[in-house]
């Protein structure tokens with residue numbers, strides 16, 4: 067009973083056991099549905115076929131290279147968007163005239179769906195790497211700016227005032243209050259946006275590409291190889307999980323002051 | 327009477343403009359107050375009478391609707407390190423440990439690290455936080471946080487120290503100890519201090535002068551010198567002179583508290 071009190075914490079061990087337990091349940095349900103013959107093989111491969119297909123993809127078809135290409139595209143576009151977007155977001159949150167100047171346009175641009183730009187970007191940049199990076203950049207850049215700006219705008223006013231009474235200049239307030247105060251939130255924003263960047267890259271690779279996880283998925287569809295498709299999707303999930311763990315690690319090490 | 331005035335508050339008033347059809351708030355009536363160098367002034371008044379407003383104007387965090395504040399002959403136009411401030415809410419930088427919080431102002435002014443280390447050690451000792459230099463604010467009690475905030479303001483060597491009900495959220499025992507600590511520092515260093523409170527005993531115990539404010543709109547109602555000898559020990563709170571002052575201030579403030587209560 068005590069386990070189910072609201073907001074009651076669980077031990078680290080119980081957390082890991084429970085987290086793994088769900089994956090086991092998930093695979094079990096999937097295995098029963100497919101191996102038990104409840105779902106046709108044409109629509110959904112069973113876990114064993116998936117693992118076999120994955121192995122063949124990796125050993126015979128150089129799928130590792132596709133994975134590498136996709137990761138490179140996501141990171142390239144995302145890092146570029148973060149390097150330019152975070153400083154603009156901070157300036158926008160800190161300085162209201164800059165906010166008044168940029169906010170309406172950025173809000174508008176944020177709603178432009180990155181995937182809808184794919185055909186246009188193919189016309190502009192061809193189907194090379196530039197086009198892939200641009201899709202991810204467009205999808206991430208405006209989101210990052212806006213979310214960082216909102217976070218910086220909401221900085222505790224009393225901390226800013228305290229800094230002024232200690233002699234900070236306005237540049238000092240940005241550098242020594244606004245940035246450190248919002249660094250954990252900015253890390254969290256980047257984690258979220260990186261997750262979205264993954265969906266953009268797959269869309270970009272589905273439409274015009276000769277390599278990448280998305281390219282493999284679309285080829286597999288033509289061959290009705292659902293095992294390969296699912297393997298591709300699971301690879302994306304696993305990479306996402308790893309990047310999440312990385313961000314959690316960063317948070318724990320650099321932003322211990324924020325953890326309760 | 328001549329005095330070496332450090333701060334002049336001249337006809338300072340503050341009206342908060344109306345928002346969404348509500349009438350404007352007259353927080354502070356035109357107020358005059360001259361503060362002598364090395365004095366410990368307490369400002370006493372009921373909740374909502376404009377004490378914080380007045381202090382924030384002196385700090386430069388708010389601008390008066392009329393009038394001006396002059397510090398050492400220069401009119402105040404904004405906040406600066408010459409006026410250290412300790413806030414009612416806890417305003418330590420949560421990402422910095424005690425030592426780095428105390429060093430904040432010194433770092434902003436580009437003081438050398440050697441001098442910073444020396445100064446931080448000095449003020450850590452003065453507020454009794456030895457051994458806690460590496461603690462984060464969230465690891466400190468409320469009293470320790472406010473002691474750090476006082477050290478942070480003093481380490482910057484301001485001309486004048488402003489405190490806005492710094493011990494308001496503390497329990498009675500801790501509050502008593504903090505009063506002694508702050509008074510002890512003042513008795514040794516004789517900084518000019520303006521201390522806002524709504525606690526009568528606190529106002530008398532530390533002050534050389536108590537300013538009583540009226541209920542909203544705030545105005546100065548009484549200006550009472552406290553001649554209790556220094557160094558003051560906490561036992562002074564039970565002396566007849568203290569009781570007499572307390573009785574007098576209780577009368578003054580009670581009338582205002584009644585008015586304030588009726589207004590709501």
Ligand SMILES: Nc1ncnc2c1ncn2[C@@H]1O[C@H](COP(=O)(O)OP(=O)(O)OP(=O)(O)O)[C@@H](O)[C@H]1O
Pocket residue numbers: 342351352353371372373374375376377378379380524542
């Ligand atoms: N930014 C603001 N906008 C509008 N009204 C305000 C603002 N700040 C303060 N006031 C009003 O001005 C009056 C005085 O406020 P102030 O904070 O100075 O009171 P105080 O004496 O410090 O009270 P307390 O003891 O509760 O802290 C209050 O009625 C308050 O509602």
Ligand SMILES: [Mg+2]
Pocket residue numbers: 377378379414490491
């Ligand atoms: Mg107040």
